[in-house]
Amino acid sequence: MAVPTIALYASPPSSVCSTPYQCHSHASYDFDLNGRSSSSSSSTSSSSQKSIVGGLSSLFSSPTVKASYSTGTEDLGSLWHDRGDELSSSFRCSSLSSSLKRDHQSPVSVFQGPVSCSTSSSGIGSYSRSPPKRIAGDVCSIRSGTGGLFNGFVRHALGSCVDHDPVAFQVLDVDSRSSGLLDELTFNMEEGFLESNSEPYAKTLLLGAQARHKIFYDDFVVKAFYEAEKAHRGQVRATGDPYLQHCVETAVLLATIGANSTVVAAGLLHDTLDDTFMTYDYIFRTLGAGVADLVEGVSKLSQLSKLARDFDTASKTVEADRLHTMFLAMTDARAVLIKLADRLHNMITLDALPSTKQQRFAKETLEIFAPLANRLGISTWKEQLENQCFKHLNPDQHNELSSKLMDSFDEAMITSAVEKLEQALSDGSVSYHVLSGRHKSLYSIYCKMLKKKLNMDEVHDIHGLRLIVENEEDCYKALQVVHQLWREVPGRYKDYIEKPKCNGYQSLHTVVLGEGMAPLEVQIRTKEMHLQAEYGFAAHWRYKENDCKHSSFVLQMVEWARWVVTWQCETMSRDQSSVGHTESIQPPCKFPAHSEDCPFSCKPDCGTDGPVFIIMIENDKMSVQEFAANSTVKDLLERAGRGSSRWTPYGFPLKEELRPRLNHEPVSDPNCKLRMGDVIELTPAIPHKSLTEYREEIQRMYDRGVSPLPAAANTVVGLRS
Numbered sequence: 001m002a003v004p005t006i007a008l009y010a011s012p013p014s015s016v017c018s019t020p021y022q023c024h025s026h027a028s029y030d031f032d033l034n035g036r037s038s039s040s041s042s043s044t045s046s047s048s049q050k051s052i053v054g055g056l057s058s059l060f061s062s063p064t065v066k067a068s069y070s071t072g073t074e075d076l077g078s079l080w081h082d083r084g085d086e087l088s089s090s091f092r093c094s095s096l097s098s099s100l101k102r103d104h105q106s107p108v109s110v111f112q113g114p115v116s117c118s119t120s121s122s123g124i125g126s127y128s129r130s131p132p133k134r135i136a137g138d139v140c141s142i143r144s145g146t147g148g149l150f151n152g153f154v155r156h157a158l159g160s161c162v163d164h165d166p167v168a169f170q171v172l173d174v175d176s177r178s179s180g181l182l183d184e185l186t187f188n189m190e191e192g193f194l195e196s197n198s199e200p201y202a203k204t205l206l207l208g209a210q211a212r213h214k215i216f217y218d219d220f221v222v223k224a225f226y227e228a229e230k231a232h233r234g235q236v237r238a239t240g241d242p243y244l245q246h247c248v249e250t251a252v253l254l255a256t257i258g259a260n261s262t263v264v265a266a267g268l269l270h271d272t273l274d275d276t277f278m279t280y281d282y283i284f285r286t287l288g289a290g291v292a293d294l295v296e297g298v299s300k301l302s303q304l305s306k307l308a309r310d311f312d313t314a315s316k317t318v319e320a321d322r323l324h325t326m327f328l329a330m331t332d333a334r335a336v337l338i339k340l341a342d343r344l345h346n347m348i349t350l351d352a353l354p355s356t357k358q359q360r361f362a363k364e365t366l367e368i369f370a371p372l373a374n375r376l377g378i379s380t381w382k383e384q385l386e387n388q389c390f391k392h393l394n395p396d397q398h399n400e401l402s403s404k405l406m407d408s409f410d411e412a413m414i415t416s417a418v419e420k421l422e423q424a425l426s427d428g429s430v431s432y433h434v435l436s437g438r439h440k441s442l443y444s445i446y447c448k449m450l451k452k453k454l455n456m457d458e459v460h461d462i463h464g465l466r467l468i469v470e471n472e473e474d475c476y477k478a479l480q481v482v483h484q485l486w487r488e489v490p491g492r493y494k495d496y497i498e499k500p501k502c503n504g505y506q507s508l509h510t511v512v513l514g515e516g517m518a519p520l521e522v523q524i525r526t527k528e529m530h531l532q533a534e535y536g537f538a539a540h541w542r543y544k545e546n547d548c549k550h551s552s553f554v555l556q557m558v559e560w561a562r563w564v565v566t567w568q569c570e571t572m573s574r575d576q577s578s579v580g581h582t583e584s585i586q587p588p589c590k591f592p593a594h595s596e597d598c599p600f601s602c603k604p605d606c607g608t609d610g611p612v613f614i615i616m617i618e619n620d621k622m623s624v625q626e627f628a629a630n631s632t633v634k635d636l637l638e639r640a641g642r643g644s645s646r647w648t649p650y651g652f653p654l655k656e657e658l659r660p661r662l663n664h665e666p667v668s669d670p671n672c673k674l675r676m677g678d679v680i681e682l683t684p685a686i687p688h689k690s691l692t693e694y695r696e697e698i699q700r701m702y703d704r705g706v707s708p709l710p711a712a713a714n715t716v717v718g719l720r721s
């Protein structure tokens with residue numbers, strides 16, 4: 001019997017949806033890696049190409065049959081080493097200065113080969129099925145080049161995958177390892193030594209990871225594992241479990257979404273810079289720049305997230321939004337993936353912490369990390385993060401809702417509905433690309449009930465199916481099949497094809513009474529409509545964040561990060577044993593660019609470099625501020641009311657403690673340009689009076705026997721020294 005498409009969601013991405021697929025050439029999706037639109041059509045090939053629609057949506061969709069990895073992580077019990085809170089609450093913690101340095105922008109490729117149009121024949125996972133009249137796939141092209149709209153962002157956010165020097169591109173990362181370029185840093189393996197000297201539990205942990213994902217057999221990953229073991233030896237989490245367990249679980253989560261060996265290795269070592277004596281240079285020497293840069297990126301994100309938590313910055317929507325953007329833009333987007341995996345495992349094991357800390361972490365996760373997962377399109381992580389937060393922040397509502405849902409929620413109903421619809425479509429000779437099902441997450445149900453003032457029975461999309469077909473005509477044919485198969489719920493049919501929503505969203509929606517008369521929402525759309533719904537201006541994350549006002553730069557930046565991360569995971573899931581891999585990798589489709597006249601498009605007047613977001617700390621308050629590209633420290637000081645004619649490059653305060661600090665170092669040149677993710681700490685306000693005048697005033701007060709005004713004394717920092 002054919003395995004239903006729905007089963008794809010239960011499997012790791014190495015076997016995710018593999019329905020061969022047609023990725024249409026479409027003018028509005030034609031975009032090169034540097035953001036330049038072009039009207040050339042995609043190249044085609046008859047060979048199997050992973051479905052952009054099926055693959056991209058299924059890779060990160062919530063599992064219909066519960067994902068196996070979530071059970072795995074929970075099985076391992078509760079681990080928590082509350083590093084965040086052990087750091088000094090001041091931003092002057094020692095690791096910050098190292099993690100915030102402005103170098104090491106290593107051009108590490110996200111991909112493992114040159115960008116080209118050649119066709120990969122691999123990637124047909126074991127869960128592929130044969131839908132009626134399957135539609136053949138073709139391959140989309142992508143061009144490399146330099147310059148263009150997104151360069152500024154892309155360089156920061158995506159590493160070299162957009163530094164498209166095609167020559168450099170070919171020698172980076174895993175290919176470079178295999179071609180021997182980095183021989184001296186990699187496989188003079190002391191692995192045997194490490195292994196024989198490791199703690200006994202280490203072997204068990206490694207075997208456990210290998211049982212869950214084959215990437216843990218990769219020599220490079222095994223080497224990283226033993227390095228992590230060595231670095232964290234003796235460290236325990238709050239539960240008394242070895243710290244290494246957390247590193248392994250983080251790496252398993254990454255492997256499960258299809259991350260490659262570099263990312264998984266960095267996942268294993270993600271805490272080493274902050275929590276152990278391991279240095280950037282050591283990681284660079286033993287595992288290469290790719291891993292070292294990622295670990296450093298994660299460390300930077302951890303520091304910033306801690307700052308935000310300490311200052312409660314993210315509770316304000318605008319600031320939270322800037323933080324999300326900054327996180328995506330300041331570092332390789334893959335570092336964000338690692339940070340998300342780290343946070344997800346920490347949330348799963350949150351019970352080990354005292355309740356006040358549980359609250360703080362849950363709040364921060366809901367404000368920062370769940371939206372980030374949503375924007376990157378990793379909905380399984382987003383849902384798990386939100387559900388965990390919900391459990392800790394609203395335990396009563398969580399308990400009430402989950403016990404109610406026990407009665408109404410029916411996993412098997414979705415599987416069976418998929419099978420029935422599949423059969424009916426086959427009988428009616430309606431072809432389709434992907435048929436998928438999902439159940440709504442507990443937190444999403446809760447939010448919908450709150451927002452629309454509904455009780456649970458009135459939420460009609462707890463069980464949902466989505467059908468992606470070739471063209472509009474098939475949408476309506478499929479709708480008929482659905483309505484013949486199940487009874488329609490009156491008033492719930494919506495034709496967003498004939499009347500698209502104002503954001504351009506198109507789809508047919510209907511609610512029918514499925515098995516046991518439970519409502520079942522069915523969405524039917526073409527693959528172009530689906531691409532817009534996932535990646536374009538009607539993207540689901542924007543639909544969900546409709547109360548946020550984003551600049552078009554930010555919107556498109558998120559689209560880019562999401563698209564590239566998805567691409568990386570898709571391609572890696574096709575070839576998990578990536579070391580030595582030489583086959584060229586191609587993107588799953590062209591970037592879904594906006595049409596020329598699209599009101600949501602990033603207009604050229606945004607400049608090629610978008611805004612920069614920085615963190616400003618002033619008088620014990622932290623804010624995330626947006627500046628135009630090329631702004632300087634001086635601009636920031638002026639905005640903060642600290643502009644001073646004295647602060648020319650040559651007239652900057654001599655005393656270091658009077659100067660603002662940029663990433664922990666006193667600024668020596670006010671014309672220094674601001675960069676995404678910079679942390680600027682302003683010294684207490686410099687009084688307008690000269691220091692001499694202040695000294696004299698204080699001396700006079702002292703002479704009169706009056707103590708100086710506390711405020712004044714506080715502000716005159718120079719007097720303290």
Ligand SMILES: Nc1nc2c(ncn2[C@@H]2O[C@H](COP(=O)(O)OP(=O)(O)OP(=O)(O)O)[C@@H](O)[C@H]2O)c(=O)[nH]1
Nearest residue numbers: 460461494501503505509533534538539540541543
């Ligand atoms: N990506 C994307 N999805 C959308 C958009 N609008 C609706 N959807 C999807 O379609 C589902 C149902 O939307 P509608 O039929 O408009 O229903 P509604 O008015 O929001 O209310 P309900 O029927 O109660 O869900 C949503 O839950 C989303 O999954 C959109 O603008 N973008």
Ligand SMILES: Nc1ncnc2c1ncn2[C@@H]1O[C@H](COP(=O)(O)OP(=O)(O)OP(=O)(O)O)[C@@H](O)[C@H]1O
Nearest residue numbers: 379436437438440444448464465466521522523540
């Ligand atoms: N009927 C459906 N079939 C398959 N997937 C769906 C269906 N409806 C939504 N999804 C997908 O499920 C994921 C979770 O969506 P969720 O149910 O939380 O929100 P929503 O249905 O889009 O919004 P809302 O709660 O506002 O109605 C998203 O990726 C969404 O695209």
